[in-house]
Amino acid sequence: MAQTQTDSPPRSHKLGDPVVLVLTIGFVLAFVLLSLYDIELVADSISSGFAWTALTLGSYFQLLLILTFFIAIGLAMTPAAKARIGNLDAPEMSTFKWLSIILCTLLAGGGVFFAAGEPVYHFVVTPPAFDTEAGTAEAVAGALAQSFMHWGFLAWAVLGSLSAVVLAHAHYVKGEPLQPRTLLYPVFGKRLMRGPLGGVVDACCVIAVVAGTVGPIGFLATQMSYGLHELFGLPEGYPTQLGILVVLGAVYVGSAVSGVHRGIQLLSRFNVFLALAIALVIVVFGPTLFLVNSYLQSTGTYLSQFFTMASMTAETAPAWWMQWWTVFFFAWFIGYAPLMAIFVARISRGRTIRQMILAVAVIAPIATTIWFTLLGGSGIYYQLTGTIDLTEALNNFQFDVATLTVAQALPGGTWMAFAILLLTSIFVATTGDSMSYSIAVVGAGHDAPSSLIRAFWGITMALMAAILLYMGAGQIGVLQQFIVLTAIPVSLILLPSLWKGPQAAYAMAREQGIID
Template sequence: MPPKIPSESSKGSALSRLGDPIVLLLTVGFIVAFVGLSLYDIDLVADSISAGFAWTAATLGTYFQLLLLLTFLIAIGVSISPAASARVGNLESPQIGTFKWLSMIMCTLLAGGGVFFAAGEPVYHFVVTPPAFDTEAGTAEAVAGALAQSFMHWGFLAWAVLGSLSAIVLAHAHYVKGQPLQPRTLLYPVLGERVMKGALGSVVDACCVIAVVAGTVGPIGFLATQVSFGLHELFGVSEGYATQLGILVLLAGVYVTSAMTGIHKGIQILSRFNVFLALAIAAVILVAGPTLFLVNAFSQGFGEYLSSFFTMATMTAETAPAWWMQWWTVFFFAWFIGYAPLMAIFVARISRGRTIREMILAVAVMAPVATAIWFTLLGGSGIHYQLTGAIDLSEALNNFQFDVATLTVAQALPGGSLMALAILLLTSIFVATTGDSMSYAIAVVCAGHDAPSPLVRAFWGIAMALMAGILLYMGAGQIGALQQFIVITAIPVSLVLLPSLWAGPRAAYAMAREQGIIAPTATTATRAD
């Protein structure tokens, strides 16, 4: 049985209500230190993080890639095993309906990053041929490789590490053994009770929370700059700090309110609305846009993705330019690793009553295919317009100006400015769904149970918005520096995920035996006796 939620009378001081004091001290201490050091010497902070980012990418990039690849392959193996029929949380039917459940998965895990890069990344790989391919950039032959490379970064490997094996371990530990929904629980199979009580477990949780804060503040801050740029281009609104701050306040108001109302209300409603809006935009693009080109591009791009899957997944700095690996594959993979423990907590929480097979296939197969379709609709349209000369994003993308790319492609789509406004709204809500779910997940980690106080959820949501606002005041460069920092935090977080490679299958089979789906082994039967 899961642990009981503490009563109001037993929660103690105001500080303790925010959760584990060590996690709070380390996490808030990181926020204050990052902001303080940035105010003291902004160049020192940016240069130090950049050096750490480059070292991490060069030294551990291959390790990160193998971790994602093994996670996906083992998860698929579990999904086709007899144990995959076991249900999360020992419920005979799901707590959350299928559409609502899939909506929350898509909106939380794809988030603003996927929407932010969906238009620009495929076009970038079209104008700068990825190292896995030898086609001439900017030609019709380069289309399949450009989409395939984008699918690799946002496909099976990225999604699998966010909520498959680690979610199984957490689900079994929490719903069966009564252990807390905290990252430290992922290390229990290796370290036992030592990690569950005391400072070590708190440090583990804090590392994972810091990684998520770094990864979430980035999209929140970048969204403010992207929307202010879009409003300036579309309506002539000033894109200065005042506009960015107003956007930030509005965004924080939305996702903090959503987080406070919880999974079954705000988070669910916001996710459903976003999915409906995304489907409407997708339908307009598919029907009124370059339909035949998009259908052919998806078919060729996904086919290339599957045929070149292992080549792209295992490419290293020895076979590709170091700068390319650092800023593309390794950056994205490390970003996903940083998010993984808290995303797994969220997936385990919303998947109660689902079978392990449903959970793995939804996260590691269905969601990546849906992401590939979305990237084809936006990025494929951008490639089409670039190929035909309707737009030219070469200079903007070589300078990594993805906000320019998104708006330019959006304005070239059917509907022009109206479509651009819709995509800006969609991006905003995607970031909001990340903000609310991560505020909730951080609160769960700090509280140690899956019903944290609404005020605790609000605290973390507001804290991330405040950090984004302060860093934006210093300049978008500090938001970028914080974004790079998540690659460094991926080092300790990856060690938290590592035991799931063997603990995930073991937890799945343990759940299946406990639910009578498969016969207990001789060892298990002996222990039971």
């Protein structure tokens, strides 16, 4: 009889794996204390490691994402993809709820923050894959296409396709825990699962997610503080940022504690409805024809120039550009991937492998490109027509300024800007709650981690953001760079999924009598 999820975890696991707790809490304390001791030493050290990693391993990260996407799509087209996850005949949740959670969990990690500013940046600074003149009508398609490359098929596929299949088979069929170490179970077997090395593997993945989640939480506080000051005259500064962190932390901690089927699901559904309402206003009252034409042209450019953009390296493009754009984003997604895969496997019980892969690697990226076109495409339109000028702000990487400026230029002005700030806040909250839940699952090794541990991780990430903001917003950026370093060990954990994912899918299909 196949194993199913555990509803009543053993008491010995409720506080989590001690190796994972010691290493991850040790990292948080070490980063904060070292920053307090010598902030420049920490920043310079991570910056040097970031630059070396991007230059030396950038091509490897790109190749990992490319292979993951194409192998996953190939797997989805096979008969084995009819196998159902979790040995259920019907899905645990409706398709709309399921897709809402998937979309909100990743897009919040930065997609909303960059959706307005990144396309405009590529419009005023031509990406190396194109030779159009910056700031002209001919540059529109390339600018959006480059954004699609960073947030499209490759980014999503690594987060929950092949790795989620490996986890689903190992957990629901073999009875292994929902932990990153389980991705290596088909290679190393029980020795890794039961030994301290497994704790080290889990800790690497948790540290990557903490670094990747604290960043958006901190950036949101600065963005909201700036936005509330510009829109309503509220004082801008650390007290306001701290107040925002308290409210945000309370929301996503409460959501994480209530679980997947309550708070996480409700937040995600609300955010999807709010995003749809904002999109409808932009489509009806915004530069509709420009956006439709731009989307069609940019999608064509994205597909025709796909391999050119995906395979560009520091040898064929400026090293600084690759470091701060393609490699940074791809490493960020790699760092998130194991815990996102755990989350996707957890919420996809009853779905077929084909449904899960297509939802994560096709439907979600298409929705993301539409969202980037609505916000970023509108920003390009207003930049092109002279309504706004974001050249200086974006050259200084001030994406909070870009988001608010574009939002204020949209139909509705101040109220649209407030709605987008609210949307961004809840998107970040959905990342906070889902990652707090996933980290707790990793520590416990089962699907029902202690509410205390869920709350602990949510509070820890908010507190870390508050401390780093007190030192200066730049230290949040330093922590974001650190996720590129964590992508090195995490990528090695993901690597076996390239061949173990298809093997797991065929094993599930045979066990369910779908194929001989």
